[in-house]
Amino acid sequence: MEIGKLIVLTGPSGVGKGTLLRALRRRHPELYVSISVTTRTPREGEVNGKHYYFIDRKQFDNLVAAGDLLEWAEFAGNCYGTLKSQVESHINKGDWVILEIELEGARQIKQTFPEALRIFILPPTFDELEKRIRARGQDTEEAIFRRLERAKEEIAAAGEFDLQIVNDDLEGTLEHIEGALFVPVGC
Numbered sequence: 001m002e003i004g005k006l007i008v009l010t011g012p013s014g015v016g017k018g019t020l021l022r023a024l025r026r027r028h029p030e031l032y033v034s035i036s037v038t039t040r041t042p043r044e045g046e047v048n049g050k051h052y053y054f055i056d057r058k059q060f061d062n063l064v065a066a067g068d069l070l071e072w073a074e075f076a077g078n079c080y081g082t083l084k085s086q087v088e089s090h091i092n093k094g095d096w097v098i099l100e101i102e103l104e105g106a107r108q109i110k111q112t113f114p115e116a117l118r119i120f121i122l123p124p125t126f127d128e129l130e131k132r133i134r135a136r137g138q139d140t141e142e143a144i145f146r147r148l149e150r151a152k153e154e155i156a157a158a159g160e161f162d163l164q165i166v167n168d169d170l171e172g173t174l175e176h177i178e179g180a181l182f183v184p185v186g187c
């Protein structure tokens with residue numbers, strides 16, 4: 001059986017992970033982006049089963065208790081997790097699976113899936129990160145504050161990752177990620 005590859009994309013909220021992944025998927029539709037479960041309320045335009053599976057805290061706790069999550073973490077007051085069954089079935093089919101997750105979850109993956117390629121996306125500056133979160137226009141002032149506080153901790157841990165990429169110019173960042181994923185075979 002062909003075994004697929006696991007890729008973890010981490011970086012502070014607002015750095016552009018979702019934007020990068022959407023562009024990557026357009027260019028490489030064979031990549032599978034895992035759909036997480038979360039207790040967060042859907043943002044405008046977010047669709048259940050497409051962006052996330054939106055569940056309540058009791059359902060989340062049941063998944064944790066049953067051992068159904070490959071990793072999970074609390075982030076800015078909500079819980080997020082990766083469904084083990086989803087990742088395993090795609091990896092076993094030979095697919096390349098991408099997890100877009102925060103720092104604590106990425107650390108858990110290092111323990112449970114050491115062969116995963118773990119990439120950390122950095123903002124060009126902290127001010128630019130704040131601008132991007134605000135430009136997205138989907139978070140309350142309190143959520144923005146929490147996300148920026150958490151961003152400081154996350155950025156300090158970037159060195160734990162296999163690769164650090166600054167998301168300045170979008171196209172350049174995409175090419176950098178592609179270079180890491182699609183390493184040419186041969187000499």
Ligand code: ADP
Pocket residue numbers: 011012013014015016017018019020132133135136167168169170
């Ligand atoms: P994340 O998924 O990391 O929380 P998003 O993908 O939602 O971040 O991006 C946050 C905001 O930053 C969006 O408005 C997006 O259009 C913008 N953005 C993403 N990448 C860049 C970039 N390279 N340059 C400028 N703006 C960007």
Ligand code: 5GP
Pocket residue numbers: 011012013017036037040071072073075080081082100101102103104105106
């Ligand atoms: P958002 O609320 O902006 O969609 O996501 C907040 C943070 O949760 C982001 O950093 C995102 O990468 C992270 N996240 C999304 N899904 C998961 C998951 O399944 N596990 C973990 N650990 N983090 C996740």
